[in-house]
Amino acid sequence: MPLSRETEASRRGIPEATVARLPIYHRVLAHLAERGVATVSSEELAAASGVTSAKLRKDLSHLGSYGTRGVGYDTEYLVYQIARELGLSQDWRVVIVGVGNLGHALANYGGFASRGFRVVGLVDADPTRVGEKIPAGRDGETVEVSPLVELENVVLDGEASIGVIATPASAAQAVCDRLVAAGVTSILNFAPAVLSTPVGVDVRKVDLATELQILAFHEQRKHPEVRA
Amino acid sequence: MPLSRETEASRRGIPEATVARLPIYHRVLAHLAERGVATVSSEELAAASGVTSAKLRKDLSHLGSYGTRGVGYDTEYLVYQIARELGLSQDWRVVIVGVGNLGHALANYGGFASRGFRVVGLVDADPTRVGEKIPAGRDGETVEVSPLVELENVVLDGEASIGVIATPASAAQAVCDRLVAAGVTSILNFAPAVLSTPVGVDVRKVDLATELQILAFHEQRKHPEVRA
DNA sequence: AGATGTGAACCAATTCACAGCA
DNA sequence: TGCTGTGAATTGGTTCACATCT
Numbered sequence: 001m002p003l004s005r006e007t008e009a010s011r012r013g014i015p016e017a018t019v020a021r022l023p024i025y026h027r028v029l030a031h032l033a034e035r036g037v038a039t040v041s042s043e044e045l046a047a048a049s050g051v052t053s054a055k056l057r058k059d060l061s062h063l064g065s066y067g068t069r070g071v072g073y074d075t076e077y078l079v080y081q082i083a084r085e086l087g088l089s090q091d092w093r094v095v096i097v098g099v100g101n102l103g104h105a106l107a108n109y110g111g112f113a114s115r116g117f118r119v120v121g122l123v124d125a126d127p128t129r130v131g132e133k134i135p136a137g138r139d140g141e142t143v144e145v146s147p148l149v150e151l152e153n154v155v156l157d158g159e160a161s162i163g164v165i166a167t168p169a170s171a172a173q174a175v176c177d178r179l180v181a182a183g184v185t186s187i188l189n190f191a192p193a194v195l196s197t198p199v200g201v202d203v204r205k206v207d208l209a210t211e212l213q214i215l216a217f218h219e220q221r222k223h224p225e226v227r228a
Numbered sequence: 229m230p231l232s233r234e235t236e237a238s239r240r241g242i243p244e245a246t247v248a249r250l251p252i253y254h255r256v257l258a259h260l261a262e263r264g265v266a267t268v269s270s271e272e273l274a275a276a277s278g279v280t281s282a283k284l285r286k287d288l289s290h291l292g293s294y295g296t297r298g299v300g301y302d303t304e305y306l307v308y309q310i311a312r313e314l315g316l317s318q319d320w321r322v323v324i325v326g327v328g329n330l331g332h333a334l335a336n337y338g339g340f341a342s343r344g345f346r347v348v349g350l351v352d353a354d355p356t357r358v359g360e361k362i363p364a365g366r367d368g369e370t371v372e373v374s375p376l377v378e379l380e381n382v383v384l385d386g387e388a389s390i391g392v393i394a395t396p397a398s399a400a401q402a403v404c405d406r407l408v409a410a411g412v413t414s415i416l417n418f419a420p421a422v423l424s425t426p427v428g429v430d431v432r433k434v435d436l437a438t439e440l441q442i443l444a445f446h447e448q449r450k451h452p453e454v455r456a
Numbered sequence: 457a458g459a460t461g462t463g464a465a466c467c468a469a470t471t472c473a474c475a476g477c478a
Numbered sequence: 479t480g481c482t483g484t485g486a487a488t489t490g491g492t493t494c495a496c497a498t499c500t
Contacts, residue, residue: 017469019445023438027420041481050422053481054471061483069477069482086441087448094440101336105329111420111437116444161447162440185450186443192255192339194278202446204439209339210251211432212322212390213314215414216344217247218430219389220315222413245491269459281459282493289461297460297499461498470489477482 014085018059022082024049025056029079041072088116095121095160095184097175098167099129099145102190106164113137120158123151125171151175155182162186169193176203242313246287250310252277253284257307269300316344323349323388323412325403326395327357327373330418334392341365348386351379353399379403383410390414397421404431 028048032040042060046053060066060073066081067073083089094112096103099122106112107119119136125148133142146154155163163179165172165187172191179187180201189195189205197203256276260268270288274281288294288301294309295301311317322340324331327350334340335347347364353376361370374382383391391407393400393415400419407415408429417423417433425431 015469020438020442022445023435023441024422026441027437028422042483043481048422050424052471054473055469057481057483058470065483067482070480071478072481085445087444088441090444090448092440092444092447101329101333105333106436108329109436112440115437115441117437117440162443186447188439188443194252194256194276196278200450202443204443206434206436206439207251208334208337208434209255209343209345210248211416211434212320212340212345213251213254213316213343214247215390215416215430215432216315216318216320217250217313219320219414220318222428243491270461271459280493282495283491285459285461286492293461295460298458299500300459458500459498460500462496464494464496466491466493468489468491470487472487473485475482475484478480 014062026082033075039072091116093120093160094162096164097123099124103166107136121154152182165189242290254310261303267300319344321348321388322390324392325351327352331394335362335364349382380410393417
């Protein structure tokens with residue numbers, strides 16, 4: 001089938017590095033669009049996104065050919081194409097395990113609801129927290145905290161495919177196993193622990209201490225005081 | 229100077245990808261050490277860290293030659309060497325701006341104190357939060373929330389070199405500018421905004437919505453339902 | 457014998473520079 | 479003319495496979 005209509009570059013394999021930047025372009029474009037900007041050049045969009053224009057154009061070329069030579073990109077059209085590629089049209093159902101300060105912060109983080117992520121369940125091991133109603137999403141909705149034994153039911157009832165682990169490190173692997181057994185196939189892990197999962201389950205981790213340690217490493221090199 | 233004593237591989241330029249993994253090795257090694265494990269092979273340490281043994285050995289080779297052929301690595305010795313390389317012997321003074329749920333979570337996150345990061349200041353724009361005493365670090369110490377106008381003084385008095393931005397996106401760039409002006413040279417940014425800084429200032433960002441969007445992208449590809 | 461440390465081969469990502477189109 | 483889209487060149491990172499040393 002030599003003449004398939006898929007823009008030659010799209011379908012199959014957008015580089016991982018590109019995928020990681022699409023959400024940024026999406027956010028910047030959304031801002032521009034609601035500010036009424038109709039068109040942007042790669043140069044402008046790149047500057048606003050903190051990347052080089054060559055990188056931006058290469059990234060976008062993986063999605064297809066959505067710009068106009070000599071002009072730039074139509075803001076609305078491009079924001080739509082990126083949203084579609086990222087699957088932001090669907091609404092993703094998320095369960096958060098661990099409702100400490102961090103879990104709380106995640107539950108009522110505005111940025112989730114606005115991008116199609118719905119918190120359908122909250123789970124915590126602490127009995128004193130169970131039953132608490134926590135505001136989640138934008139419109140004053142609340143979600144009640146369920147006990148840890150209910151984890152599987154919360155995932156199933158909520159039809160969640162994404163799990164967020166915001167527990168202490170010691171609990172993380174067990175929680176992960178149970179999320180996966182209940183059908184979760186994507187996990188965002190905030191616990192400082194290495195998780196092992198079956199193939200087919202994606203894990204991303206956010207490690208706060210690690211980020212500071214990376215900064216500290218570079219910071220140290222800026223001040224060549226003790227060169228022992 | 230042909231015979232400089234620097235293990236040939238060390239000093240100057242540890243690859244960024246390696247730096248990003250050192251904190252993980254450090255944490256895993258620290259666990260092993262306190263569990264009394266005296267020696268580990270690259271195979272074991274790699275498995276516990278979620279990487280391949282070849283990658284681990286290559287990473288460690290950038291620091292120097294700290295293993296013993298036929299045996300493995302001395303746990304205590306290696307944990308020390310990595311700590312030194314990361315600058316974990318110093319204690320890093322951190323100011324957190326924005327004391328909402330996320331800022332709270334960061335302030336009393338145990339993982340910071342235990343790795344040489346000390347929260348020396350908390351700043352918030354909300355007058356109702358100013359004056360609040362927030363537990364930070366391990367040993368029941370508290371830090372009082374200062375008003376936004378005091379930002380510069382908090383940085384200077386605390387001699388902070390690292391700033392954490394946990395404000396809404398709309399405030400992030402202004403806060404960033406003020407942190408930099410006050411002498412901060414490393415910034416960890418949780419606000420969904422692209423920051424611009426002078427050269428010499430490092431910025432790392434942690435974007436919660438972005439992480440979920442990356443997971444959603446891959447999730448979408450797992451279920452080839454709507455192939456439009 | 458057994459595991460490290462490392463050159464060489466490979467693969468992914470970025471940058472360059474310009475052909476091609478509006 | 480001006481800006482996109484993309485091959486080619488380059489840089490950075492990973493994997494392989496084995497010489498080297500305890």
